Amino acid sequence: MSESLAAQLESFRSYVKKMKSYGEALDVMYWDLRTGAPRKGMEARSEVIGELSSEMFKMSVSDEMGRYLESLSEPGTFERLDEVNRRLVEECKKEYDRSKKIPPDKYKDYVVLTSQAESVWEDAKHQSDFAMFQPYLEKIVAANLEFIELWGYEGHRYNTLLDMYEPGMTVEKLDKLFADVREQLVPLVSAIQQSNNVPDTSFLKQSFDVAEQKKFSKFILSELGYDFEAGRLDESVHPFATGLNPGDVRITTRYLPEDVTSALFGTIHECGHALYEQNISKELIGTPLCTGTSMGIHESQSRFWENMIGRSRPFWHRYYPKLQELYPDRLGNVPVETFYKAINTVQPSLIRIEADELTYNLHIMIRYEIEKALFDGSLSVADLPAYWNAKYKEYLGVEPPNDGEGVLQDVHWSGGAFGYFPSYSLGNMYSAQFRRTIEKELGDLDDLTANGRFAELKDWLVERIYRYGKLQTPHEIVTRVTGEPLNPQYLIEYLRTKYGEIYGL
Amino acid sequence: MSESLAAQLESFRSYVKKMKSYGEALDVMYWDLRTGAPRKGMEARSEVIGELSSEMFKMSVSDEMGRYLESLSEPGTFERLDEVNRRLVEECKKEYDRSKKIPPDKYKDYVVLTSQAESVWEDAKHQSDFAMFQPYLEKIVAANLEFIELWGYEGHRYNTLLDMYEPGMTVEKLDKLFADVREQLVPLVSAIQQSNNVPDTSFLKQSFDVAEQKKFSKFILSELGYDFEAGRLDESVHPFATGLNPGDVRITTRYLPEDVTSALFGTIHECGHALYEQNISKELIGTPLCTGTSMGIHESQSRFWENMIGRSRPFWHRYYPKLQELYPDRLGNVPVETFYKAINTVQPSLIRIEADELTYNLHIMIRYEIEKALFDGSLSVADLPAYWNAKYKEYLGVEPPNDGEGVLQDVHWSGGAFGYFPSYSLGNMYSAQFRRTIEKELGDLDDLTANGRFAELKDWLVERIYRYGKLQTPHEIVTRVTGEPLNPQYLIEYLRTKYGEIYGL
Incomplete structure (x- = not known):
């Protein structure tokens, strides 16, 4: 006799709850690490975090998870689920399919690579030494290119990365959104720079x-x-x-x-x-x-x-x-x-996280152009600093005096978080x-x-x-x-009104 | 071909490390709960703690653990282990044997009982209402008596409880230790009370x-x-x-x-x-x-x-x-x-946690006498308040005005922690x-x-x-x-010298 749907759902939900429990325990430990956990306990804590993360990952791709997803996704069954359970099955399936496609050894190597890369990046940034970080970044890009092939993609290769942070977002849509915003922001920024109203700060x-x-x-x-x-x-x-x-x-x-x-x-x-x-x-x-x-x-x-x-x-x-x-x-x-x-105050500048509300979007667009180019093969990691500096000149009219204040300023790439940056402007x-x-x-x-x-x-x-x-x-x-659907005109209008008034344009 | 000892040990150690990782994650969450975790997150956090604790418990009594312990404890194998691994096997085996003897359903009921009892105890203490707490305490004592039978014991039934907090400690030893201390402390306390030196506080x-x-x-x-x-x-x-x-x-x-x-x-x-x-x-x-x-x-x-x-x-x-x-x-x-x-300042008083260094030991001895009596059957839970008050009169010359400041003052019993109190005086x-x-x-x-x-x-x-x-x-x-071996004379001597001088005896 086949297990009833209700009983199946109950086991699935309790399996998912257990995974989520590990996730919450991990989140408490991450919070703790960042809010004053003592330095000397870090090494042992990392092992604890490693054990729990790996357990959680194993559960997300286990045969047990596979069986739940297979049977709950079956036509005739899936439709009988309520909204929450349907979305839950879809979400777990997306994760399962994605993770299953990466051979465990490759994934493990990648985790090690990115964790090393983050500390190398810190030093490289501090010393403004891109050459130091370059070999790591090359490996991270190469690994992502390999993952993209394994995951599969539609249209641009970068789409599959974008989808991790903004489900459904594509290069095709973003190109259009960003072009609209840029076209109208660049002249606004210029007008502000030529204005005689310079706020006292x-x-x-x-x-x-x-x-x-x-x-x-x-x-x-x-x-x-x-x-x-x-x-x-x-x-x-x-x-x-x-x-x-x-x-x-x-x-x-x-x-x-x-x-x-x-x-x-x-x-x-x-x-x-x-x-x-x-x-x-x-x-x-x-x-x-x-x-x-x-x-x-x-x-x-x-x-x-x-x-x-x-x-x-x-x-x-x-x-x-x-x-x-x-x-x-x-x-x-x-x-x-x-x-x-x-x-x-609006002031084109070098550092994204210190940028004003208006020019912030231009910082993001530069990163977006770079990520796209890295994944369609038109830009190599070695050429990144020159490309970065040229784009800053073009979009913001500023030139980084060194790579620490330029291409090395953000942590994201050292962790392989390509596709993340556009979220800020989408927001x-x-x-x-x-x-x-x-x-x-x-x-x-x-x-x-x-x-x-x-x-x-x-x-x-x-x-x-x-x-x-x-x-x-x-x-x-x-x-x-x-x-x-998402329409960039509201942002443009808001910025024009607000800053037009402040700068008397 | 049989697995080599080194390989076996490695799996055992990594199994133990995983359990310990869950333990550390739990300890971070306990610390967090007590140092300002927001009230509204408690319910979900309890579930997380429950999931991890139960996973850890399952691992400690699993068939896998059983197989490790069986093969590593074998004569001819055990002797080949180094000191750390020998102790580790012994420690895990002690825990395994103990836990295996309690049927899982009974254990689960007990966990629920003690967690309810703690909140009932809080209210009962607040309202000085022993009758409210009594049925819970009766069940907790009964459950412990049942566990003692399942665990087995040598000599006094209470020995198996003592051993959980102070391995190797027995009623036979403690009776002697505490009698020595009490015999010499009670006159010292009396002398202090009759002294004309009353420190200004x-x-x-x-x-x-x-x-x-x-x-x-x-x-x-x-x-x-x-x-x-x-x-x-x-x-x-x-x-x-x-x-x-x-x-x-x-x-x-x-x-x-x-x-x-x-x-x-x-x-x-x-x-x-x-x-x-x-x-x-x-x-x-x-x-x-x-x-x-x-x-x-x-x-x-x-x-x-x-x-x-x-x-x-x-x-x-x-x-x-x-x-x-x-x-x-x-x-x-x-x-x-x-x-x-x-x-x-030495001052016989009602509340253990506010007691001075000297009379503190008398508070502990009262609890010890009570716990012994509960487990040899000579005292019923219903008679506890009267027994408590009589002992306070006898040992410390004070009488609790109500049960909140008497028998209900400590949290320990609501959690079933019988055998814990003697540790304080042993310390x-x-x-x-x-x-x-x-x-x-x-x-x-x-x-x-x-x-x-x-x-x-x-x-x-x-x-x-x-x-x-x-x-x-x-x-x-x-x-x-x-x-x-442990010798109580050093404590007596220390207290006599120190307080004799302070009170000019």
């Missing part, structure tokens, strides 16, 4: 007591709706948010005494990620669907809260007096309008498009911000986006929520 | 800034040799130390603004545990031998550092000026001798005996303390005790280090 670079910064960051997090009973705020060298489960979504930040805005905007950015993860439907707990649907949609939320709320004029009209109270000597004589313009585009719908349905965003109606705003986002987790694809979400 | 109960307390605790930890690169200090409701691996041994403490010594002595106590765990030989990493050999030896170290160093006169002659500097208004006019006597005895050997070999302990020769002291303890981890039994350690 000198007052930002004073010494700001860190204890007060912490207090203000916590206050703003509460205002925006971050639930401190379902999270905590810590410090780490590189700020991040991590969703262990919807009841435990942690944020880290980094306080710089000489810069009052760095920790604050970093915190609001991570708060956006965290609001998403804190509000995923509880029915998805214990499954791989209990996370943001893609890097692009995730980034749309961090950028929405950081830029469209946190860097808006009404936000500072609302909260600047409070900040002035904390730093009467530093900011008492700086008018709110001066502050607002200072935190929205900007999604957020502007969501904003448009919000304004149609809830009213002007600046009014909402001015009146502190963040709870309403959050409820809307939970209802339309957050609660779904990975139950819908990015394309399904953006189409359902806004009524049309 | 009023100045301890002022408001002491917590930030300064933290600074001082950290300073003292460094002085004593706690390695901050192999640990960290956090806050939790109940202070504890946890050795994740020798490179990561964490301490927590709890700062009370109204009590300057509570956090400090708590920190030094946990520091003793931590020094032990930080200095276990690295060759034991990845095995269950990489921890303290017993609760008694562990407690000997926390008590040695807390009481024999931290509550000694030379310690405060050395560090009191520093404490006065931090609190000039509070302590500026309090002489060091007054401070020294205040932190060594006191071990520490006094080790102290005697230290004085023979390194010189007077007060001189060492006066001169801050803590590094030497620690090195001695590492060499003689800490590095062995669980490689030797408590009896092997105390005999090797001091040349004789």
Whole structure:
């Protein structure tokens, strides 16, 4: 007698839950490593992480998993599953098929390679020595090319990499999206550079007591709706948010005494990620669907809260007096309008993570062009630095004085994360498009911000986006929520209006 | 062809290492739960902990483990193993045999029972309502009686429980040890109570800034040799130390603004545990031998550092000026001798965890008498409160006004941890005996303390005790280090000398 569907589903769900448990244990350990785990315990901890990761990987490609997926995907069975289980089977199958195609030895070698490469990259960046990193990067690109052949692809080879971070995204779509944005941003940036309005930013670079910064960051997090009973705020060298489960979504930040805005905007950015993860439907707990649907949609939320709320004029009209109270000597004589313009200064620069909201997109496009070229074979790793520098000159009008501030600045490639960068700009585009719908349905965003109606705003986002987790694809979400596919015009329009006003264009 | 011994050992070791990895992941999560994990994530986290614990338990009693143990224990094979592997096989076999004897369903019921009982106990303690807790305690005692029959025992039934915390300890030995101590302590306590010397402790109960307390605790930890690169200090409701691996041994403490010594002595106590765990030989990493050999030896170290160093006169002659500097208004006019006597006040009291170094042992003996009586059938759970109160009257001359401050005060029984309490007094005895050997070999302990020769002291303890981890039994350690079995006279002598002087007896 064949096992009943209900019993089969139950075993499958408990198998998946066990995998996810290992994943959550790993995430707690990663969080711990970045928030003050003692140095001397790292070696033993790495072994622990290795054991659990490898167990989790084995489970994802085991014969047992194969049998579940085969029988639950059968026509006549699959259709009988509810929505969550259907998506769960699809998601596990995608992972299973992908992982099964890579021979275990090759995968293991690749894990070792990328973990070595990351520490080589650190040194190379520090010493601005691309030659040091080059052989590692060549191997990583070669391995990815080999994986792409094993995975298979449609259209451009790079598509299969893009799909890992933004399911459904392709070179064909991105080329068009990015061309539209670039065409209109480059002239905007030029106009700003020729403008006589140069915001005064000198007052930002004073010494700001860190204890007060912490207090203000916590206050703003509460205002925006971050639930401190379902999270905590810590410090780490590189700020991040991590969703262990919807009841435990942690944020880290980094306080710089000489810069009052760095920790604050970093915190609001991570708060956006965290609001998403804190509000995923509880029915998805214990499954791989209990996370943001893609890097692009995730980034749309961090950028929405950081830029469209946190860097808006009404936000500072609302909260600047409070900040002035904390730093009467530093900011008492700086008018709110001066502050607002200072935190929205546009300045083409070398370093992506320090770039403003507008030129940030150009940094991303350069990386996108490079990744595409690496995987269609038109660019070799050896030629990367020259290509990088030429593109920076072309798009941003700046030239890196060395590779440390140029091609070696980002960690992503050392870990083999090709296809990740576009998510950042996709996030900007999604957020502007969501904003448009919000304004149609809830009213002007600046009014909402001015009146502190963040709870309403959050409820809307939970209802339309957050609660779904990975139950819908990015394309399904953006189409359902806004009524049309991703459209870059909303971002362009938003940037034109905001910066046109600031720079009096 | 039979598998070679080397290959067999390698599989066994890697199997054990995997189990231990799950254990370390669990310990990170326990630490996290107690140091600020968000409330709303607890439910999901419990499931994760459940999955990993059950996996670890399954591995410890699996057929695979059974096969390793059977073949490695064979005469002719076992003798060929080196010391570490021999002990490892013995340790895993002890655990395997013990766990195998309990039917899985019974074990599972027991885990559920004790986890419910702990929360019932909390409420019962709060409401001073023993009747509420009684049915749970009855079930827990009954389950333990059943387990004892399944495990088997020699002599007293309670011996098999004692052995879990202090391998080799028996009622026969403990009765003698405790009788010796009690006989001589009770008159000493009486003499102190009749003495006219009553230390002034009023100045301890002022408001002491917590930030300064933290600074001082950290300073003292460094002085004593706690390695901050192999640990960290956090806050939790109940202070504890946890050795994740020798490179990561964490301490927590709890700062009370109204009590300057509570956090400090708590920190030094946990520091003793931590020094032990930080200095276990690295060759034991990845095995269950990489921890303290017993609760008694562990407690000997926390008590040695807390009481024999931290509550000694030379310690405060050395560090009191520093404490006065931090609190000039509070302590500026309090002489060091007054401070020294205040932190060594003897006062029979109701609550074990607040008891002084001397009467603490009497609290333990009461619990020991009760546990023995519960397991030889001479005491029923229903009669516990009356028995408790009578013993407190007899040993300490005090009477609990209610069960919350009496029989319900400790968490241990709600978790079924019978056999644990004696460790605390054994720790006191071990520490006094080790102290005697230290004085023979390194010189007077007060001189060492006066001169801050803590590094030497620690090195001695590492060499003689800490590095062995669980490689030797408590009896092997105390005999090797001091040349004789555990002897309570050293504790009695130490307490008589110290308190005789303080109270001018």
